Amino acid sequence: MRNSNIELLRIVSMVLIAMFHFSVHGTWPEGGPLASDTAVEMLSFGGKIGVNCFVLITGYFMVHGHLKVQSLLRIALQTWFYSFAILAIFAIAQPDLITPDRLRKAVTPITSGEYWFITCYLALMVTSPFLNVLYRHLTDDGRRRLMIIGFVVLSAIPTITIYNPIGSDLVWFFYLYLMGGWLRDRPLWTRRGNACALAAGVLFVWASMAAIGWAQRAFGFDYVLPDYFIWQYMVPTFAASLGLFSLFAEWKMPPIRWVNTAAKGALGVYLIHDNPIMRAWLWPHLVWVYALGPAAILAMGVLSGIVVYAVGTAIDLARIRLLERPIMGWIRGHWGVLMLEADAISNCTQPPNSHPLC
Template identity: 30%
Template sequence: MKTRNSAFELLRIIAMFMIVLYHSVFWGPLNQITSLSTNRIFAQLFLVGGKLGVNLFVMISGYFLVTSKAKIEKVIPMWKQVFTYSAGFLVIFFMINRGNVNIKSLLRGFFPMVFNEYWFVTTYLMLYILAPYLNRLIKSLPSRFLLRLIVILTVVISILPSIFQNQMAVSNLGWFILLYIIAAYLRLYGVPSKLIARHFNVWFLAISAALLYGSIIIMDLASLKFTVFKGKELHFAGQESILLLCFSISIFIWVMNITPFSNKFINRVSALTFGVYLIHDNEFIRPLLWQHLVPEKLLFRSSMYPISIIGITVLIYIITSFIEWIRQQVHFRKRG
């Protein structure tokens, strides 16, 4: 049995934490409060973290799947896990308050992958099904042609949409495929030799982060004087952003360069991350969490907002991890 590299498992944990933090802002007061403030800038930075977390999650999959066999049987445990939470929460909330359950909710609850209950799961499932064919294509191309393909896809799927936001037909699946191919290239061929200069990745990481987060602050300041920039603060920080893509790649390369190590605790917590996502972003849990249990609109006006919302995110992560741990204990006990 191969030893798991805990550096990537830790990256998976951090990525999921950023996704939960992103949802705390996305479903919170950011869209209702438009005046520029320090808290609004922090909220915008947290939003970027969610997209970054998704990128890293997909890249980790591409990095490992390209050298392994993607089997359709492996989809079954994932389907069971998704169905357990989607159908389980549906039944619970139907028993509590039938008025919140309608036909659409029933369809999404019992057929979560088909009716896009979780957009990430639906897209990831499609990517997983395509993985064997993507792997054949990736391995059949010489490294230089594969690198050219990455450049072409990056221009079409990332650079052009970064300029003409919402004007390009870029799907979540297309974006996932680009991330998959990039990670697969890094696994098979490493960082291109021209880029392996001393301290290159440190500078790459620092510059890409500065450009990404700097673009948000610059657009915020520009919106104060020019109304055309209102609502465009995250123009260069969207999912297809070339700046976000560069930042994602720089972090991924940095983790690749960490000396491999194994830590049982990190590996165990990492195995709970998917459950954390399924619980906290369920359509019934989401409003309960962000509209009732977490008074974020009050927190947003506090000078302690950044620290408070990070602390709440940690608490949510721990509780949902514990729930997923219980589910796994029950599941594996039944199998045993």
Template identity: 30%
Template sequence: MNYKERNSNFELLRIIAMLLIVFHHSIFHGVLAYSVTMWQGTPVSDQVWVTTFVGELIAMFGKVAVAVFVMISGYFLVNSSSNWKKSLRKIFSLVIQVYFYSMVIYLVGAHFGWINPKDLNTIRQAFLPFFYNTYWFATEYLLLYLVYPYLNALIHSISREQHRNLILIVSVFSTVVPTIFIHFTNYNSYGNLVMFVLYYIIGGYIRLYTIEDEKKKGLLLTIGSILLMAGVIFWHDYMGRITHNQQYYGNSFAYAEQNSLFVLLVALGTMMFFKHISLGHNKIINTIAATTFGVYLIHDNPIMEQVIWLKWLKMPALLTPNIGHLLIAVGIICPSIFIICSLIDFIRIKLFNLIAFIFNKAKKTM
């Protein structure tokens, strides 16, 4: 099912999720880029501990948005037929889009002197983006796309109760245990794929089955989980403040990471809620939603994240006791970046469609 055929409720959710990811990156790669809260070396001083906490509140929805993106894929793909031609076309489209932005940004960066074009690691990231962690989400999503037909076969071969139990079992080991024991293990790339599989089967469950009072329960679950996650982060930051133990700050944001139970619950509740929002077909929403992956590829490219957050905007300078300054700056900057990147990808889509049209026309005349 493509963007034009979909009800706009989940397309609106895509837009919100990507905007939250931009906000997340403004803090993670910007304001707190050098802070111990993001596992860097600079300790949190008493003067900015509240600003640090506010920054973490802004950033804590980033991984929720990632979970939502994958759950939406599970929601729409779970009933799709296993058509390898169609799958290969989608995989090819994903790969082309990633390579396009990776290489174009490399060439632009080299032209304007943002990078050393001869640096081996920079070249690897630009020309082999799926192998050198240029875009971790794109790599994990590609792997998920390769296995989703088999996940569908599993999902449709088991009962509702078995499907629910499978979600619970994977959730316990992938989110509950790491949330209780935050240094339990380092899941790395394979752990991300496990999380993506979990999100996918949850999205499939939401599509296949309806829960009583689902919209209301989803809203309560979302709000409750957000409050719990914010409360745990605040407790760690406050303990860091009164004990002057930087370890508390270092552990605080772990509860908003990919393996956090809070992240999973917020994403689950959000999906349950948006499932029952009826917007019909909105062309503007669907058009913007089609650019969200491009927004990610542009602003979170390793070159661009350095240029945008550190070189141009100097976001770490916002880490001051002036919380209002931080909120105003981030509130203006992040939507602006989203809009600019969305417009760029809109042009890219039109260009690619024109090239495809010319190619198909030439193919027919041969």
């Protein structure tokens, strides 16, 4: 049985990501009122919290689990399906949106970076057996030191100095994956501490957006942009991510069928709405809300996130029922034994001398 508290976090995280895309991919006018520009910036904050939570969830469940080749295959097939399907639809409906660069990325969506998250996430999944070995062989004190060193190098230094010594989303995913497992074994804060971390992170970033935006207009300040603190490895965003994740992880929620069902479409929602061709069509349709002021911008951003999730989930659940289940059933029927052997090798579950990586 799925944990409905974690499944609800998947839904919330994807809604936050859709709101982020509403903010950063909208064709907003330049030189508008400060309040309206700040409202647009405020909607961007939750996206990177959502990304962090997705990776923390993966580590939370997988650091003590096993990689399944079937899971990798399912994500790859899902990615190819949406990339090719959206390309075909717009090739007929609005071919002017298909630029040579978008066409190239659509044909090779995993390796081209069409979906940066998928590229990093699949690399994380492939690497997860090695991360699991590292985690299991560390003492509790060793894990604590690893988390502290990772925080200093990957989060604190980039936040304070505007210099990222690693500069890799994949390395950040490795750290979050291990952090997710560590939080399952040893919660970081109390419930009140988690709520404070979430609130403090959100309020700090929102306040910084308003302050930096004002300083830009008043003094020509150009050292950092108003959205400087929103990126996933920045201390305020990281703290807010840990707070939100831990609040949901500790929530004793009974199984709720609709939550568990709706959460199945989370990845599909991402693949549909953040496809480069789709977002070039989608978000410019909502730019009219800018003229209505900051309250309308915030309301439309939240509503857009919810609607995008609802529509995307409906589409993806239909895909799962009509395509994924029959195809995966056929694959298991023909290559099930081979996939089980691949699982055993990748996770080193055979006798130690049976494979050089074990």
